[in-house]
Structure formats: C-alpha cells, structure tokens
Amino acid sequence: MNLYKIAKGYRRHLQDCEDIIPGLQPAGAGWIMMAELYIASLENREMSVSGVCVSAGVPSTTGLRYLDMLTGVGMVVRMPDENDRRRSWIRLTDAGLRAVELVLTGFAKTIDETRGDGSR
DSSP: OOOOHHHHHHHHHHHHHHSSSSTSSSHHHHHHHHHHHHHHHHHHHEEEEHHHHHHHHHHHHHHHHHOOOHHHHEEEEEEEEEEOOOEEEEOHHHHHHHHHHHHHHHHHHHHHHHHHHHOO
16 A cells, blocks of 8 residues: 555645635535535435534534535525424535535545555
8 A cells, every 4th residue: 555645635635625625624614514415315315403413413503504604505405394483404516516526536536546556
C-alpha cells in the first residue's frame, strides 16, 4: 500500500469536494449530512431536519446553518410535515444527489488508483 499516493489522492479528493460545493468543508459536518441524506434516499427513508443533525453528530444550530447553506445552493430542499407543522423533512435535490455521487465516484477512483501498489 502506497500511503504517499493515498495521501496525495485524498488531498486531491478533498479539493474536488470543495470545487463541487464551495464553502462546504470537505471532511466536515456538511458533507456528512449530505452522505446521510444520500443513504436515506437510497433506503427510501425520510429524514427530519433534527434527524439529519443527530445522524451527522452536530448540534442543531450548526446543522441548521449547513442546511440553510445547502438549501441556498440548491443541494437540499425542505418540506413541511403535513401531520406535524413543527417538523420539516429534508432531502437531496437532483443536483444534491449528483454532487454526492460525483464525490463518491472521485473517492472510489482515488482508492482504485492506489490498489495493488505494494510499496509504502
């Protein structure tokens, strides 16, 4: 395993994340929230705003700040809960789904590029 190549690939991957959604720290809570929403979409699960914050391990104030930013750039959409007006559902938009898939594809490519290299 070539850790140098992995480190360089990871750094490139983090920069790619920053290029996809400027201002969202690549290894930060915002991307963790995006990943949680992506997983929920594939599992056909609804996520509440508070549920996204909890699953990403961030305080509500931090999570709300990220969700506001992501809403502003068209990555997520909020929908009121028809049964409970105190709750909102959050989900990725098509652009948000594509952004997460782009990041995951880039990360998988970085890993694939380092496989089979026996050097350290």
